[in-house]
Amino acid sequence: MRCALLLTFAATLGATAVHAATPSVEELQRQLEAQQRQLEAQQARLDALAAELDQETPSISAASSFGGYGELHYNALDSKDQIDFHRFVLYFARDFDAELRFFSEFELEHSLAGEGKKGEVELEQAYVEMDLDAATRLRAGLFLLPIGILNETHEPTTFYGVERNPVENGIIPSTWWEAGVALAGRFGSSGFAYDLALHSGLKLDGSFAIRSGRQKVSEAVADDLATTARLKYTGRPGLELAASATYQPDVTQGLVAGAGAGTLLSAHAAYASGPLTARALWAQWRLAGAAPAAAGKDRQDGYYAEGGWKLTPMLGAFVRYSVWDNGGLGATERAQTNLGINWWPHPNVVFKLDLQDQGKSVDDDGVNLGVGYRF
């Protein structure tokens, strides 16, 4: 009897052992189904968590955004040895909805602003923009005028050379902003686009210096408004052709006797193909009236041509030749050659070096060094 019991127990143990080692098909099925349910539950929890994270991660299409750029310059020239944090700029933008947005640009120039300081705090852009249709936008507020190459796009990572070219500094007084309304649109898929703007204007004094005539929309005299129109063609990848005209009935706002209308015409071509870039720009002011003519300032113009070559995606070299004349009595034309390199350790950071050879009416040779960034 005892022997039978032992045999039975042994058989049971054996059966249990066999059962534990090789579960039945039904049990395996149940285990698989249970694991499947667990996996599905975990996946559902993961999806819910990810959805939550997606909501909490600030979406880049969120309504408010900001960015900026800056550039530090060192100039070792005949005229000066100087280091200057030339521009520190912050952008703030807000999308009110898909068709209405606000954009602004706030700038500190030359590091220090205030009474007797060399710098300025400037509001360079602050406008509301509305999509009228898929191809037309209306802009109202304080905006950059659609003239030349650099006036609207001038982040240091986007152009060669430490300093902006002298023609878009002395003739087109970049950065040039005014207040008013503007319409921007494009003609279907032809590659042609236009800009039309009615805006505040310059207030030149008796020196007829264009650049210092910008009122910067600071309690600006608005007896004479100005208009600007631009036609641009970008029908071929890499190519931009544009021409613009600005007209103001009286560039002195009636403050200088013998002064009259001012007209700025400009045209440029820009081409980029692979590592090669080429730019050329011409601009001319004509100031009507006896007073500008007497001062030799009735015609102020200039042009430049620039070639660039990206030796690697991070390193580019360029050469630029500029000629410009802001008028005056005697020989006033200047010419300048710049030769240099840009090094981008990151697409949003640039180190620049260029040699400057300025001649004709003024000699100002030397070296420029700079670092710039944008974000």
Place this chain on the structure above:
Amino acid sequence: MLGAAAPAPAFLWFDARRRAVAGEILGHPPRGARVRYWRAGARTAFVLDEVAHTHPITAGFAVERGRLVAARVLTYRESRGWEVQRPQFLAQFLDRGLDAGRALDGPIDGITGATLSVGALTRMARLALYLAAELDAEAARDGR
């Protein structure tokens, strides 16, 4: 991009390795924990966002066998640089793949005044190619 009937979307998760590579391509870490994609046969489509100046450009890219077969700007929000939406510009991305350094294996001619938008689109194209390669590798590993 994927034919008449769009397949259901799926998600590719950014594990640590993918997040690091995507960060190298974009110049900043990718947003979110995963990216949505649509796959039909060997073709994969992504809808991506990338900031150009201050606003994001939303663009769609389709990749097949390591090559871009479609590129479209779906929403352009910047005030300037609208030229990147033109088909003539976007056609430059077609048939581009990635080189060993995960750069596009052919040049994209830029647009003066739209440098930042061109850069944003180029980064998105490179990311789409990289993510599609990850999915292709997963499919090959799983015998799909």
